[in-house]
Amino acid sequence: MTDAIKKVIELRAPIDRVWRAISDSTEFSQWFQADFESPFVAGSRSYATMNSQSCGRVRWFIEVVAVEAPNRLVFRWQPSADDPTLDYSSEPMTTVEFTLRPTDTGTEVTIVESGFDALVDPARRAAAFAGNTKGWAFQADNLVRYFDEN
Amino acid sequence: MKTEATTAQFIDVFAALADANRQALLLKLDASQSRSITELAGDLPLTRQGVTKHLRALERAGLARSARSGRETRFLAEPGALREAAGYLERISGQWDQALERLRQHVEDQ
Numbered sequence: 001m002t003d004a005i006k007k008v009i010e011l012r013a014p015i016d017r018v019w020r021a022i023s024d025s026t027e028f029s030q031w032f033q034a035d036f037e038s039p040f041v042a043g044s045r046s047y048a049t050m051n052s053q054s055c056g057r058v059r060w061f062i063e064v065v066a067v068e069a070p071n072r073l074v075f076r077w078q079p080s081a082d083d084p085t086l087d088y089s090s091e092p093m094t095t096v097e098f099t100l101r102p103t104d105t106g107t108e109v110t111i112v113e114s115g116f117d118a119l120v121d122p123a124r125r126a127a128a129f130a131g132n133t134k135g136w137a138f139q140a141d142n143l144v145r146y147f148d149e150n
Numbered sequence: 151m152k153t154e155a156t157t158a159q160f161i162d163v164f165a166a167l168a169d170a171n172r173q174a175l176l177l178k179l180d181a182s183q184s185r186s187i188t189e190l191a192g193d194l195p196l197t198r199q200g201v202t203k204h205l206r207a208l209e210r211a212g213l214a215r216s217a218r219s220g221r222e223t224r225f226l227a228e229p230g231a232l233r234e235a236a237g238y239l240e241r242i243s244g245q246w247d248q249a250l251e252r253l254r255q256h257v258e259d260q
Contacts, residue, residue, distance in 0.1 A: 005242060031256035109253070
């Protein structure tokens with residue numbers, strides 16, 4: 001499986017501290033800006049309500065796939081399900097995987113969100129087009145380059 | 151009210167892009183000048199029927215549009231759908247950047 005969106009960040013905190021911040025649903029709620037109603041348990045759903053002002057107060061859930069201390073948390077969810085007026089029940093789910101790795105100065109956190117479709121490569125290519133304002137010709141150029149490289 | 155785009159809206163775009171022949175056809179389309187099926191078929195290993203089928207798939211995904219010219223159907227590129235799909239992924243990517251910055255503050259400020 002190819003990743004769709006990948007983020008790597010290094011934090012100046014020990015791995016146990018970072019693990020607590022992502023695996024404890026109460027702590028996760030604090031930084032993620034969502035109020036989770038139950039702990040993260042593999043194989044179960046945890047419902048949450050966004051608590052930042054910019055988001056509608058829609059209730060949504062994650063399906064927890066794996067909680068493996070001290071370095072791996074995996075869940076599935078429906079990305080951008082943040083408009084209370086829309087029905088997201090038929091939306092496809094993506095998979096979010098947190099991986100923690102200790103470093104000399106702290107902890108490296110990698111987040112991969114995958115499954116925007118089975119068609120992740122085109123999704124990545126589309127992402128590479130983002131910000132492009134030069135129009136169609138430029139996008140076509142990118143596509144050609146993609147074919148040449150693959 | 152403008153509602154936030156959702157994944158389902160872009161499934162068709164991602165699906166349409168997942169095929170090499172459709173990618174090749176997409177490259178041959180122009181946003182302002184329509185092309186005939188014969189022109190677009192070019193050296194692709196496809197029957198005329200196959201080319202038409204793929205062009206219709208691109209059209210359904212919003213990546214192309216067709217225009218009648220007499221008895222002939224011609225096709226144009228519709229770049230907006232691709233840009234919107236890209237923008238959608240960019241937004242999700244940006245949300246992760248913000249969430250990770252809050253995670254940093256959460257674990258480093260204690």
